[in-house]
Amino acid sequence: xxxxxxxxxxxxxxxxxxxxxxxxxxxxxxxxxxxxxxxxxxxxxxxxxxxxxxxxxxxxxxxxxxxxxxxxxxxxxxxxxxxxxxxxxxxxxxxxxxxxxxxxxxxxxxxxxxxxxxxxxxxxxxxxxxxxxxxxxxxxxxxxxxxxxxxxxxxxxxxxxxxxxxxxxxxxxxxxxxxxxxxxxxxxxxxxxxxxxxxxxxxxxxxxxxxxxxxxxxxxxxxxxxxxxxxxxxxxxxxxxxxxxxxxxxxxxxxxxxxxxxxxxxxxxxxxxxxxxxxxxxxxxxxxxxxxxxxxxxxxxxx
Numbered sequence: 001x002x003x004x005x006x007x008x009x010x011x012x013x014x015x016x017x018x019x020x021x022x023x024x025x026x027x028x029x030x031x032x033x034x035x036x037x038x039x040x041x042x043x044x045x046x047x048x049x050x051x052x053x054x055x056x057x058x059x060x061x062x063x064x065x066x067x068x069x070x071x072x073x074x075x076x077x078x079x080x081x082x083x084x085x086x087x088x089x090x091x092x093x094x095x096x097x098x099x100x101x102x103x104x105x106x107x108x109x110x111x112x113x114x115x116x117x118x119x120x121x122x123x124x125x126x127x128x129x130x131x132x133x134x135x136x137x138x139x140x141x142x143x144x145x146x147x148x149x150x151x152x153x154x155x156x157x158x159x160x161x162x163x164x165x166x167x168x169x170x171x172x173x174x175x176x177x178x179x180x181x182x183x184x185x186x187x188x189x190x191x192x193x194x195x196x197x198x199x200x201x202x203x204x205x206x207x208x209x210x211x212x213x214x215x216x217x218x219x220x221x222x223x224x225x226x227x228x229x230x231x232x233x234x235x236x237x238x239x240x241x242x243x244x245x246x247x248x249x250x251x252x253x254x255x256x257x258x259x260x261x262x263x264x265x266x267x268x269x270x271x272x273x274x275x276x277x278x279x280x281x282x283x284x285x286x287x288x289x290x291x292x293x294x295x296x297x298x299x300x301x302x303x
Contacts, residue, residue, distance in 0.1 A: 009088055010048050014056075035064035036101045036292060039135075041092070041127065042069060043108035043144060047080040051088075053237040054104055057285035063293055070095055072120040092127060096134075101296045102289070103135045107142025107235075111195045112159065115150055125151055131229070136296045138229040139288060145222075145231035146197060152227055153205050157195040164191045166243070166261025167276060168234075170214040177211050178294075179223070179230065179287045188262070188276040190238040191217050192246060197233060221284075230288070236281035244273055 006012065038058055044050040051069060058065055073091040076082075105127075108118075115121055128151045131138045140148040146157045167188045172180055189212070196218045202208050211230075212221040222231040235242070243260045247269065250257040265271045 006088060010052065010084075014052050035066040036289065036296070037066050037068065037099070038102040038289075039068040039070050039095070039100045039104070041103060041105045041144075042071065042089070043106045045078070045080070045109065047089075048084065049239075049242075050106055050237075053239060053242075054106075054285075057237055057281055058102075058104075058289055060282055061286050061289045063289060065289070068095065068100070072123055074120065074123070092123065096130060099134045099136075101136045102292050103131060103138045105138065105140040105144035105148065107144050107193075109143075111143045111146070111157065111193060115147055128152065132227065136228060137288070137292050138227070139232060139285075140229060141232045141237070142193060142235060143195075145233050146195065148229060149197065149222070149224075149231050152224070152229075153208070155197060155201045155205070158198060159195055160193075162258060163194050164196065164217045165247075165258060166191060167263045168214050168217050168261065170212050170220050170234075172212055174209065174211050177223070178291050179221070179284065180211060181287050182283050183280060187212075187280045189214070189220055189280075190235045190243055190263075190277060192235060192238075192243060193233070197222075197231075232284075236277055236284055238277075240273060240275040240278075244269075 040051060040054055042050055055067055058067070069089045070092055071085060071089040073093040076085075110118055118124070124147065128148050138148070149155050150157065168191050169186055170189045171186045172183050174180060175183065175185070191214075199210065199213060199219050202210055202219050202222055207224060207226045209223045209225070210219050210221070211223055213219045217234070220232065220234050222233075223229075224231065243263055247257060247260055259267055259269050260273075261267075263273050265274065
């Protein structure tokens with residue numbers, strides 16, 4: 001089954017060209033099934049790139065997905081055209097009465113700020129609490145995962161001396177987890193952050209389970225079963241060239257930045273990087289969608 005997104009959304013043509021099945025409202029209405037209601041709270045500045053990355057992954061499952069884009073109610077994006085935001089995004093205040101089978105909360109390039117210094121922190125805390133009544137399963141990514149973990153468990157993020165930047169080898173700790181079905185024992189995961197969550201802080205909370213981690217860059221995927229949440233601190237959703245774009249941007253801006261670790265062939269930034277995480281990205285988000293399908297109720301959106 002395909003993902004249902006507006007035909008004018010830039011992701012529509014990108015995904016169709018890649019062979020991902022997309023459908024119109026009219027086509028979806030002819031199918032006698034309830035599509036899964038999946039929302040994306042997009043906190044990233046480059047919203048079109050981010051919405052395409054996540055739509056690609058959740059649209060690759062055999063289920064019909066109704067994809068809703070959400071933004072913070074008061075915060076205005078400076079990097080995405082107002083026409084795009086007006087046409088495709090719903091302020092959280094407008095969807096707060098709805099229920100969703102799944103919600104993805106993205107990261108944001110504000111990780112060196114204290115959480116309480118973020119202009120939309122109060123509304124984001126409201127959203128975290130709202131997930132406990134109106135969302136069946138939440139996937140919080142990078143800074144979004146750190147923020148949600150801090151809100152529910154008081155775990156602080158820690159600033160790094162140098163940016164964790166590159167494609168790092170990670171190890172699977174619970175192969176029996178339904179979210180890791182089909183995973184190899186170890187995998188490469190893109191990482192791009194100036195802060196980290198200390199594994200010891202995670203281990204000190206009994207209801208948290210680390211599913212994937214790296215000895216170099218710490219926990220990657222943490223399950224919070226009681227909150228029906230997954231905290232993903234890294235970026236399996238990244239395109240092949242996303243780390244390159246970040247590196248080139250920082251170099252052009254005269255910023256001090258290391259070459260992404262284990263990303264370019266022979267660590268040579270003049271060579272084209274290879275994608276070594278795409279299959280695990282599809283596995284993770286496909287497993288997440290499947291687990292939602294297996295455990296959500298048919299009338300969840302109406303209950």
